[in-house]
Amino acid sequence: MDFQPDPGLDTFREEVRAFLHEHLPEELRDTGIGRVRSSREHIRRWQRILNARGWGAPYWAREHGGTGWTVQQRLAFDEECATVGAPTQDFLAQKLLGPALNAFASKEQWDEHVARIVTGERLWCQGFSEPGAGSDLASLRTSAQQDGDHYIVNGQKIWTSYAHEADWIFLLVRTDSTVKKQAGISFVLADMNTPGIMVRPILSIDGCHHLNEVFLDNVRVPRSNLVGGEGDGWxxxxxxLNNEHAGAAELPVLRRCMTRLKALALSRSVDGRRLIEDRGFALNLARLEAELDAIVMMAQRVAAMEQDHSPAAHALGSMLKVRGTELQQKLTEHLVEALGEDGAVAYPEPHDTANKEPLPREDSGRGIATEMFFRRAATIYGGASEVQRGIIAKTLFQL
Ligand SMILES: Cc1cc2nc3c(=O)[nH]c(=O)nc-3n(C[C@H](O)[C@H](O)[C@H](O)COP(=O)(O)OP(=O)(O)OC[C@H]3O[C@@H](n4cnc5c(N)ncnc54)[C@H](O)[C@@H]3O)c2cc1C
Known part of the structure; x- marks a missing residue:
């Protein structure tokens, strides 16, 4: 592949920058910085603005109402948005559910749900994992039994990100327990306001509320909410899950952390010397930057492969996930280290107005500790690293 800069991509970046400069409201600027996900209100407002520009579905093909951007353009768009701290989008809907609905939904389902994703009117959560069914997802036990025009759904989901803010959930359920595990799974959509759905928060190590348990007790889901046929869930x-390999490393997160680390290296001093003048620190910084450069190139390679529908994109996507998430952890650990003795202070999330106590390094330290703790989970969510290594071995070495 050709690693020469693409002038077309530079022009595209300029267009995105100009749009952000003009249309990202001042009060939304920076709100995405240091945050895993923006508030419901910010996501919806930003989505409306993007949609008005025709960019409501940046990751989809034109025939599905998307922008039709190349993978490279999508990466560039994400990076530019992250640089100015634009709110995050509803990635579960944009990157996971939307493409699946575009490929498998009936016309009625598409009309009902897709436009509402693009306008930001309906936010989604993903109800796949269960206690005892994470990496081994096919072992899931939540059942859906037919009752006239409805399914009666019973079971429990866990680690359901942002279920407490979602309007709807896409669920994997078992509709047949007499066949092979994978063959008995179906994919259904449910309104979170349906009686029998109960959400219980799980506070994670960063002290924030991202995760939930979702209990389903005799939940009546219309059969018309089944996507594809019964047994098509797998x-x-x-x-x-195979979509968007090139995005697996979360490049905007890596770039944002690197920029912040460099800023601290210049602004923090120890014993009268700036951090960047410390040989050990500077060497580590250089190593991390080299790793980031390698990952950026790898993402470009995967993007090119995805464009050509190469099967190798799958294995390389897994490599990118492993390397990218490990680098997220290293970078955030170095950020905490760069704060020195102040690093031990648990800084609140950025924009959290609840904490009125002034903390040391309030400006430069805000959000760093929470992000470092949150990124511990990066090597688990979206497929644990051990499982990714299994995929790489199987695909490349036929093990
Ligand atoms: C922050 C966060 C957000 C999440 N959000 C969602 C969400 O929105 N919706 C949702 O459905 N799920 C979500 N998950 C769940 C996530 O998909 C699972 O945690 C993940 O698939 C691992 O499953 P598990 O936790 O059951 O661990 P297990 O599968 O029990 O794994 C435990 C350990 O065993 C290892 N292991 C398991 N199988 C193998 C194997 N075949 N080879 C080698 N090692 C193996 C794993 O790598 C891991 O170290 C989220 C998780 C986290 C941490």
Whole structure:
């Protein structure tokens, strides 16, 4: 592949920058910095602005109402948005559910749900994992039994990100327990306001509320909410999880952390010397930057492969996930270290107005500790590193 800069991509970046300069409201600027996900209100407002520009679905093909951007353009768009701290989007809907609906939904389902994703009117959560069914997802036990025009759903989901803020959930359920595990799974959509759905928060190590348990007790879901046919759940899940390999490393997160680390290296001093003048620190910084450069190139390679529909994109996507998430952890650990003795202070999330106590390094330290703790989970969510290594071995070495 050609690593020469693409002048077309530079022009595209300029267009995105100009749009952000003009249309990202001042009060939303920086709100995405140091945050895993923006507030419901910010996500919806930003989504409306993007949609008005025709960019409501940046990751989808034109025939599905998307921008039709190349993978490279999508990466560039994400990076530019992250640089100015634009609010995050509803990535579960944009990157996982939307493409699956575009491929498998009936016309009625598409009309009902897709436009509402693009306008930001309806936010989603993903109800796949269960206690005892994470990496081994096919072992899931939540059942859906037919009752006339409805399914009666019973079971429990866990680690359901942002279920407490979602309007709807896409669920994997078992509709047949007499066949092979994978063949008995179906994919259904449910309104979170349906009686029988109960959400219980799980506070994670960063002290924030991202995760939940979702209990389903005799929940009546219309059969018209089944996507594809009964037993198609596994096929849809494989499609959905295999999407967007090039995004697996979360490049905007890596770039944002690197920029912040460099800023601290210049602004922090120890014993009268700036951090950057410390040989050990400077060497580590250089190593991390070299790693980041390698990951950026790898992401470009995967993007090119995805464009050509190469099967190798799958294995390389897994490599990118492993390397990218490990670098997220290293960078955030170095950020805490760069704060020195102040690093031990648990800084609140950025923009958290609840904490009125002034903390040391309030400006430069805000959000760093929470992000370092949150990124411990990066090597687990989206497929644990051990499982990714299994995929790489299987694909490349036929093990
Ligand atoms: C922050 C966060 C957000 C999440 N959000 C969601 C969400 O929105 N919706 C959702 O459905 N799920 C979500 N998850 C769940 C996530 O998908 C699972 O945690 C993940 O798939 C691992 O499953 P598990 O936790 O059950 O661990 P297990 O599968 O029990 O794994 C435990 C350990 O065993 C290892 N292991 C398991 N199988 C193998 C194997 N075949 N080979 C080698 N090692 C193996 C794992 O790598 C891990 O170290 C989220 C998780 C986190 C941490």
């Amino acid at each position: 096929k849809i899940t494989k499609f959905l």
